[in-house]
Amino acid sequence: AQSVSxxxxxxxxxxxxxxxxxxxxxxxxxxxxxxxxxYPGQHLQLLLKYFSGDPLVKGIKGFEAEFxxxxxxxNLRKPSVQWSDTAEYFCAVNLIYTGFxxxxxxxxxxxxxxx
Amino acid sequence: EPEVTQTPxxxxxxxxxxxxxxxxPISNHLYFYWYRQILGQKVEFLVSFYNNxxxxxxxxxxxxxxxERPDGSNFTLKIRSTKLEDSAMYFCASSEAxxxxxxxxxxxxxxxxxxxx
Numbered sequence: 356a357q358s359v360s361x362x363x364x365x366x367x368x369x370x371x372x373x374x375x376x377x378x379x380x381x382x383x384x385x386x387x388x389x390x391x392x393x394y395p396g397q398h399l400q401l402l403l404k405y406f407s408g409d410p411l412v413k414g415i416k417g418f419e420a421e422f423x424x425x426x427x428x429x430n431l432r433k434p435s436v437q438w439s440d441t442a443e444y445f446c447a448v449n450l451i452y453t454g455f456x457x458x459x460x461x462x463x464x465x466x467x468x469x470x
Numbered sequence: 471e472p473e474v475t476q477t478p479x480x481x482x483x484x485x486x487x488x489x490x491x492x493x494x495p496i497s498n499h500l501y502f503y504w505y506r507q508i509l510g511q512k513v514e515f516l517v518s519f520y521n522n523x524x525x526x527x528x529x530x531x532x533x534x535x536x537x538e539r540p541d542g543s544n545f546t547l548k549i550r551s552t553k554l555e556d557s558a559m560y561f562c563a564s565s566e567a568x569x570x571x572x573x574x575x576x577x578x579x580x581x582x583x584x585x586x587x
Contacts, residue, residue: 399581406573455520456574
């Protein structure tokens, strides 16, 4: 079955540390890739997305992600985190089939940034 | 910018009661979805809807659940007899068709929080 894996469930960092959150998926067909952020008590917000072209995509708030097709990965990075980045981060993979699509979420990574 | 809107933002209900969650998708979108997020857990796919019928549903979407597009704008999720474990945030989403060069990106509403007592 198709799945999306986020290996880090909880990450604790100090401000200014660099961040990398892993995301891997298992599906051999066409995909679109997303990272969403959910701040405490709030709804999902789109951080960045990849459809085609340059595999390094930049999103809001200084986040970027790199699609490595051979590794089925779409890791999220930020060079220097801030306390306000404390949130839960969800990787999502849109599986493209003939005539329909299905967006599958990873289990999420809870990031705590200490000031 | 067009957006997906959901009502109510929060609903509290007694176990066994029927609940209807409403969504207004983006007007030119053709695919509609419901997702669920139990507190502290991941976002789970419930159902997708296209051309007035369900195109795919997950094992969570059992006979207690139904979806409907009663008019040209609303997309509803009905839970017939709520259980405690139905307490969750329910997200509606919509997307354009995958053809005509569209990306098929899903646009999410802000969610409806359902609390079953």
